[in-house]
Amino acid sequence: KQEKPATKKEEKSSTNKLFGGGNALQSNEPTTTEIYADEAYFDSNKSMGIFSGRVKVTDPRFNLQSDKLTVFISKGENQGLERAIAEGNVGLVRDRPDPNGGPPTRAIGRA
Incomplete structure (x- = not known):
């Protein structure tokens, strides 16, 4: 089965607080x-989305996989990701740039 994007969303870098950004x-x-x-x-009406079944998130700052992902979008003029809850077989990979210009540090987490 070929995967298709469930959604493609452009948002300002508001997830930097959640996932940290270089x-x-x-x-x-x-x-x-x-x-x-x-x-x-x-x-x-609730400004939320629920993704389920082999969820994969691809972002320049991180990659995430889970069984279920619930996202909450902030309301108002500056809409963007307010928070996200990943559940079931969660995996997160994020590269952190070296402040001294060296190679990035890869952070890998599973829950």
Whole structure:
């Protein structure tokens, strides 16, 4: 079965607080985040989305996989990711730039 993006969302770097961002990746330019999943549900009244089944998130700052991902979008003029909850077989990979210009440090986590 070929994977297709469940959604493609552009947002400003508001997830830097959640996932930490290197200086090289922090900017006012929009960042493209792709979320792939077997199923997706959106509730625009609650500003939330639920992705389930082989969830994969690809972002320039990190890659994440899980069985389920619930995202909450901030309301108002500056819409962006407010928070995200990943559940079931969670894996996260993030490269942190070296402040001294050396190679990045790779952080890998599983829950």
